[in-house]
Amino acid sequence: MTAQAELRSPFRVSKRLAFTGLLLPAVGVITIFMIAPVAIVFVYSFLEPARYGGVVWNFSVEGYLQILFERDFVDGSLQFSADYLVILWRSVFQAAICTVLCLMISVPTAYFIATRSERTKPIWIFLITVPYWVNLLIRTIALLFILRDDGPLNKAIMMTGLTTSPLPLSYNNFAIGLGLVYSFLPFMVLPLYSAFERFDFRLLEAAYDLYASRRVAFFKIVLPVMRPGLIAGSLLVFIPSIGSYLAPDILGGGKTLMIGNLIGTQFQGAHNWPFGAALSMILLTVTLIVLIWMARRSARKNTGY
Template sequence: MSGAQKAARAAESRDIRNRWLLSAPALLIVIVAAVGPLFVMLLYSFMVKGDYGDVKFGQFSLDGWSSVLFQRDIFDDTLGLADAHLAIIWRSIKLSFLTTLFTAILGFPTAYFIATRPAKTREIWVFLVTIPFWTNLLIRTFAMQQVIRNEGLLNNALVWLGIIDSPLQIMYTDTANLLGMTYVYLPLMVLPLYASIEKLDFRLVEAGYDLYANRLQVLRRIVLPLVSPGIVAGSILVFIPSLGAYVIPRVLGGGKNMMLGNLIELQFGAGRNWPLGAAISITLMALVMIALLIYVRNAARSGAGHA
């Protein structure tokens, strides 16, 4: 090996070492603050629950995991499905899916509108979309409550217009959860959609029209496939926090319409069943990962051949 080669190799390894050093603080935070607690959660889920919360450290048990889906009958002690948990898991998946769908349906025209404005005014529209982020989530959720409660804006307006006779019960229903989540997570769908529609080459749209595709066909055959990366990104950004939503179902859904986030909180709080809480947390994480894998796979297939 010549001297020059040696020097080059030394410079390269120094370079790599420097990069590691530079990224060390970030890596440390990720390991300590994310991977560490997850590991603790995993451990807790396999322990015996403590009498007043906490776990009996070192005492192994699968009770936490089995009670995610199963429960012992109070009378004959037989193992049956935990209907309440299943209902909550199903509600979380259903509402998250619907939230993703509604934010996409509402977000797409919005993002398309913004992306087709003149460059000068586009930034103003994007800015307007981000305004809700200025306010705390809890406050926005209470604002939603003011709109949909029995004596709220919506019901009062509908009664005043004579469309309904008595107020609609929206609060403390799945509809309330859905409305709240759609409202709160809509910007998370609009922004990535906007980013990918803005990159769309509108000459392709013209080419579509030129080749006898009507508006619907251009949307389905050209625009949607090309902005699919934005749809995927937006869906991920909406679906994941929806699945773990806590504040919104707490305020709008009430006790009857819990979602996974509330169930976890219940187990760590009043339920005093930390192993179960930990097991549900990990179940939630697994659900998110499965959803992500399915989504990314489908997206990769339908989006093959273009970035």
């Protein structure tokens, strides 16, 4: 009896140890790099700002109130103000536009690459990734140099005689949008490519044989197969672009803020860390809502087939 227990127990312990041992790195990484920072941001968002940066340890919801209201300087009463909502909306809008544009460019691109021969496929994929060997900051500044008034693009357009004065290509929302699409395009192309790659084109032939129209074939056959790639790509583009900092900063000429820039100024010029933390929590919430919505949508669709 005891001998048996002694025989069995080491096995049990080691199994439990193995379980904890295997779990530990993942839990550690998540705790150190995700839970702890988010917890700090969460706590700071409910504190009062110190005079020139930093926080005073008093509970306050002013950081959140400030997003929707501003205090009147004379009597301190709260008045509704849409200033920050406009910035948040602009970020969501720009990110959504960027996602749609990336989709429109990526679907044909990914389809093209997936239908190449096995020999040339890796070359196309390689070409997609080449620009991303260069740092994003440098690529963004390079894009500015191409777009600006005396840049090669405007010079070329003016040489054709279509216009005598340079087109406003830089320092505006167009430039920001272009910068976002340029930055995040491969995050859409690659998941779509892997979805197309798995696609069995005989299914499409079968559909046509059974008198499916192009429309029906696309929605009933192609789209369901593509869905995981579409969702993954959209999330990979939407989430980083909503918090994007560089494109509005450099290509927008600092003239319009997006939420990333607004958060940045709270920790630099404006000296209001709790407000910056509150904005970060809002951004996190928006991102989570989009994620959950997407996840639930895809789960529902998947059960349909």
